[in-house]
Amino acid sequence: SGSAPGGTGHQRAAPRLAGAAAFLSGKTYEELKQECLHRGVLFEDPDFPACNSSLFFSERTPVPFIWKRPGDIVKDPKFILGGATRTDICQGDLGDCWLLAAIASLTLNEKTLARVVPLDQDFGPDYAGIFHFQFWQHNEWLDVVIDDRLPTFKGRLVFLHSAERNEFWSALLEKAYAKLNGSYEALKGGSTIEAMEDFTGGVGEMYEVKKAPDNFYEILEKALKRCSMVGCSIDTSSAAESEAKTPFGLIKGHAYSVTGISEVSYRGQQVQLIRIRNPWGNVEWNGPWSDNSPEWHSVSLSEQRRLSQTALDDGEFWMRFEDFKVHFDKVEICNLTPDALEDSAAHKWEVTIHQGSWVRGSTAGGCRNFLETFWTNPQIKLHLTEKDDGQDDCTFIAALMQKDRRKLKKLGAEMLTIGYSIYEVLYYFYNGHLGKDFFRYHPSKARSKTYINLREVSNRFKLPPGDYILVPTTFEPHQEADFCLRIFSEKKDSLAAAHPSLQQSPGRESS
Template identity: 45%
Template sequence: MEVGARHSGQGAVGSRRNPRPFRGQLHGCLRRDCLRTQQLFDDPLFPAGGAALGDVAVSVAQWRRPRDIHGNPQFFVGGVSRFDVCQGNVGDCWFLAALASLTLRRDLFAHVVPPGQDFQRDYCGLFHFRFWYYGDWVDVVVDDRLPTDDKGQLIFVRSCDSNEFWVCLLEKAYAKLYGSYGDLHMGHMAEAMVDFTGGVKREIRLDNPPPDLWRTLRRAITLGSFLGCSTAVVKDGERRLDSGLVMTHAYSLTAAEEVKCQNQLEELVRVRNPWGNDVEWNGPWSDGSAEWGRISPDTRQRLLQQQNDGEFWMSLQDFREHFSQLVICNLTPDFLQDCSTHRWALSTHHGSWVRGYSAGGPLHNNDNYCSNPQYCVTLGEADMEPDSGTSCFLLSLLQKPQAQRRNNNCRLQIACHLFQVPPTVKVLNQKLACSSFGDRFLVSRALVYCNTREVSYTYQLGPGTYLMVPSTLQPNQAGDFILRAYIQRSRHHSSTSSLSRQDYSAWEQTFDKYAQSAELYAAGLQRVMNEVFLCGDQAPDGVSLDHCRSLLMRLSFDGAARLNKHEFRRLWKKLESLKELFQKRDVDGLGLLDVTDLLSCLHDVGYRVGGAAQKLLSLRYGDVRGSVSLDSFILCFLRMETATKMFTQLSRGRAGLHLNAAEWMLLTTYF
């Protein structure tokens, strides 16, 4: 989700163009400090040791830098390839299978793995990588100290080239993102795919696939989608079968081809085991099988590479029989339709289930289900495809973590029901009454609650108004979530009001992310100030909760200490103008002004501050060196504005004030 930007040219903080520094670590600043002091970077937030390893049964002899592992370390050797990825001693095949797919999309790879990183030019032991993390793109920095065994060999993921290190450094950044290397043990491939793309995923059960499975595969590959597959989960974990496949294991799917074999067309898929060795499928169409002798030499030469690299071909029929799930992930859901020229509108909502308020539980919890968050969408005739009279609608519900450590999170069982609102029923304030949630209005009755990170659904919908209701299986379970709705706009749609990511304004995205039940409270305002507006700026302490409570009492129209969407928009415009004013004065780009600059700015906008007041402002908003940070600058201006408004209200047009006891208490309590 894209939120406020430091510079308009960069894009919103948390967007692909302007990722949010993970845990406040700015790569550029850290790199300059290391080069200035000529010190190699040691990450204080992910130090080498037991905490970084987590719960993994490995023995680490030493944490070594690449220069201590190989005499000629390189970030890349011969470019990027899916064969660079070979699994180590942690069960993160789900992550590595998605990573192999990432190497096939050079544009996305260059975003996740920023270019210009190496071990030669200005090397300082610092590297950085980017991931989509629950609605925001984040930039994760790591040092290059890697866990090795007593022989000096890498313990976890490695490249097939012993002196290539991009893949193990990226794995370390991903481990830092989720807590430790141990937190990468066992997972769902779709999660890593979404983390690499910020896209939308579709999971297909291969025991009951759609009739157009082959066409879906070919279309997804043509569009550059990420594809992966997995075998069935068994109690004893990863176990190799006589067929060469491994149970409870994730693979990447790298190609799909139709070949002519003895006057018949054979549908083939190419699959890769992230182990990167000779553990491959040994059935029909495997390396060296008789089937390859029945096709033309040109086709055989083009497709077949007989190497023990983990990659193999198999027929689509065998693929369906031996794998349990197919995962497809793309930046947009274009793979769901034949025509990739359709436009998709994205609507994103950040919400919460709050105990006793908006955690109403499952659909059959009749009395309280309607208290769950509700989101309304209307599809018009212009959204429909002329041929079918319907529009493709994809719904994704993702629950946010309650702890940073991935394996410490207790995931809720979640689902998102979709209701079609009858024309005779009015939706007031995006809400339906409890009496309107009958089974007869459900678009699909086949939904089940799942304790996965994300659930997604695909519908073909006609014109009308629909209501999305995310819920948990058990009532009164607290949690946060992101709800994303992709709406296909017909190629004939002429409206310019599409809810695209670019058109969805920054202030509105920020409000939807931090507000609760369409209102922004003090805790939400504090997060807006510290996570959005002050992100990356010199704000050592940030804005306190008490400051935000005080501001809300003056900023809200009715003094109710909360802001609605309209009130927040006015505040957002004010914050933008104050930040621009600050940056114009901050000519050296240090993120600090002198107190005299603050007083000069106040004077320029019309505030007349006397000598005694100037001294008080200097003490209140400047530090011991007389410097003013952006957060203090903003707070000072907002306080001055609200003080002026309070004086106007209480003076009632007179030159001075006469306060009664109640007015005095109000003034001293909240200002």
């Protein structure tokens, strides 16, 4: 589960290491580090200081946290000890299991991990108390610089930590992500796919397990083979059920990572198994095929070794795929390139990026229920030309992302409920912004599955060649936000063009 091979060569846009975007002084990580080494001081980050404002914005610190550098916590701190692995991720006192599940998936692919967590950092002779991590944000890679002061209580890390007390890469990664989003509290609650996309620049799809296609096992097998990141969870029916433990040792409303999938020979039959990890680093499934279950007695030692089957209380366990489908409700897959989502043929995908805004009184028209204002929303042209090989339709994915909502939490902003509709237009009739009457008399040809308060809404479509308009909207009118719309089209002649009210990124990049 990490991301597509070649963490640098396969990115969709040339990475821009924006030291300036992540640090007010505009100096890069290397410049700041050399400055500290020259002055003989340890770096202190003025943008994300070691104080309560970096922790919480709506609540008080429950106990007095003391910020300490790794060298003040243990004698021999290491950045990475014996490789960055899934067991380095143990959840602390913060409701960010969604982030931890994504980090666990990230460790499964070395190249993707090295893109997010630059590996040339340590506590060696050139240590200066400064570290950096890279995250994808709205079509660019940002280099986020932090100091290594971490919140502790009674000499132990309060938040994310490694099972090894003297290993600190995962705690520092969480701090950098907290800085990116304004505070540790801003990381409470979220969708695993959000962090997965920030680690890869990938595009996500969500499956409801009970309604998943017949070839769901093959979809997951292919996703893991292609180093996609995969998460899963169990729905809750009320807030009281959140993190409630089922009799089978599973936690409701909790983000898990899918870390493996395989068939095993059992009493003359092939059984499909799936491997899941709980980011808590403990609390595991106790049903068939769990760590100490009798089924393993009938599996050869060589098979057990192949599956890395160990009876450790490390939060990771195997279960039968049929049981997985019974007990889990949602699966999130993040693929670096959309061609990983369907068949095994290598496609060339074109990606077009649109940056835009919903502005009250201008372009914040709300969904189709609000006909009087719906037509004022941004309108994006899609020109689909070449059909899929051997098909009558053209395939594309539309991914609509609302920007910076997590960062704005401290100002009371919530995730808005967003979605989009797609309309066919006769090109020779279309020479500007479509008015109210067009939408009054023409139904949409396709739309996002649902309006939902997630950061990104993404769907795959097959439509006949022709000219279309995509209308991205919030559910209610007059709601303001910036958005980023990515169109992945399968053939290079498929175009997406912005209405003048939108700013389009220059050119179209191929993945």
